[in-house]
Amino acid sequence: MPPPSPPRIPPLLSLLILAAAVVGAAAVPQDSDLEPDCAGRWIHIRHLPPRFNLDLISNCSQYPIFDDFCPYLPNHGLGQKTHSSSHSWYRTDPYMLELVFHRRMLEYPCLTADPSRAAAVYLPYYAGLDSLRYLFGREANSSFRHGLDLYDYISRVDSPGVWARNLGHDHFLVMARPAWDFTQPLTNDPPVFGTSFLEIPAFYNLTALTLEARAYPWQETAIPYPTSFHPPNLAFYESWVNRVKRSRRTALMLFAGGGGISANPNIRRSIRLECDNSTNFNINGTGYHKVCDFVDCSNGICEHDPIKFMKPMLQATFCLQPPGDTPTRRATFDGILAGCIPVFFDDLTAKKQYKWHLPVEKYDEFSVFIPKEEVVFNGLSIVDVLMSIPRAKVRRMREKVIEMMPRVMYRKHGSSLGLRNKKDAIDIAVEGTLERIRSKLQEFPAQ
DSSP states (O other), X not given: OOOOOOOOOOHHHHHHHXXXXXXXXXXXXXXXXXXXXXXXXXXXXXXXXXXXXXXXXXTTTSOTTTOOOGGGOTXXXXXXXXXXXXXXXXXXXXXGHHHHHHHHHTTOTTBOSOGGGOSEEEOOOOHHHHXXXXXXXXXXXXXXXXXXXXXXXXIIISOHHHHHTTTTTTEXXXXXXXXXXXXXXXXXXXXXXXXXXXXXXXXXXXXXXXXXXXXXXXXXXXXXXXXXXXXXXXXXXXXXXXXXXXXXXXXXXEEEEOOOXXXXXXXXXXXXXXXXXGGGSOOTTSSOSEEXXXXXXXGGTTTTOTHXXXXXXXXXXXXXXXXXXXXXXXXXXXXXXXXXXXXXXXXXXXXXXXXXXXXXXXXXXXXXXXXXXXXXXXXXXXXXXXXXXXXXXXXXXXXHHHHTHHHHOOOOTTOOHHHHTSOOHHHHHHHHHHHHHHHHHHHSOOO
16 A cells, blocks of 8 residues: 655745744854854855745645645755654655755855855745746746846845846856756747746856756756755764665666656666566576666656665665656665665766766766667667676775765755764855856956
């Protein structure tokens, strides 16, 4: 019997909870003299009217074609707990990253109320949520207007000098969707799917943190998809790491996903065919009970239920990460948190995306790359490639995956000091953003 649907949280209640956090943070003293290491790290959070963030949450059930995202608002966007007794696991929707990031920025130790002192300026604008009215709502034919209201406010209405000082080079925001969803050419008539936010010339200079970047990113940098694991303290984090280390890997490889059922050649179809035929492989003496495990996540049935895929990932040595409708996958980060060595088939899935969080020079140490063309068109066996890797190297790769777990984890807001000493996905994203802005300002000095 499937687990009961999580209880619905009234959107107004979620709105009030997040609003209380925002108001509470505003009362926290800023520019503290107790932060001696804030040189070059000060960030100013621009005040935006609620129509740019909190009001968007109250519309959580207005886009049924997309989804009713009201159930994913609790816990400041982490979603509801998977079980009432859970401390670290939530039914997280990756598209709520804008809420999660905003809440965590309120805890950033180097906030300043003085924008002239700031190394960067954060815009707490829920761009992905605001885009829904253009993507799935009645304003689909005016998607070129997405962002114009925001630009008018920050450049003309509220302290226009803050934007004008560096022409937006020092501003950044989070856009919890692939960058392609915001890059519809302004000349498209009639418009196709997507908005034109990143095509507006006024926003060419800002930095956007997206779930997926374009092949040749300009304004944006990709940051990891949020998973369902958000530990509140070091003890719960270390408990999970110990479980990952102890887990018996009884399957050589696992694919958790959908697709691959069409007759047209593609990597997912090749993977499913190889899994279906995996009983033909001899695994005697390998220590594995099965060659391939398949978790069918078709039609989004795994999106908010980590129980469906985390246990199989814990039991697999390699997790296959083929591209789908877009190159990137949340499952890449689920697998890393399970200590499952990622197998990539396209550089756009991770290597050309998450350079801050998964350094390019480290990929050979924690992942396997098999060109999808070799599998689909030349018949290269994935099983043969993985079985040929020496056990000692597999062991070192898994150790490296476990070492990188904090870098792709989004710890819970209000977490303990011990856990905050481990840099997580948001810490690394903020550091990368500050460095990117610093480099841009050196090239384009203040006006």
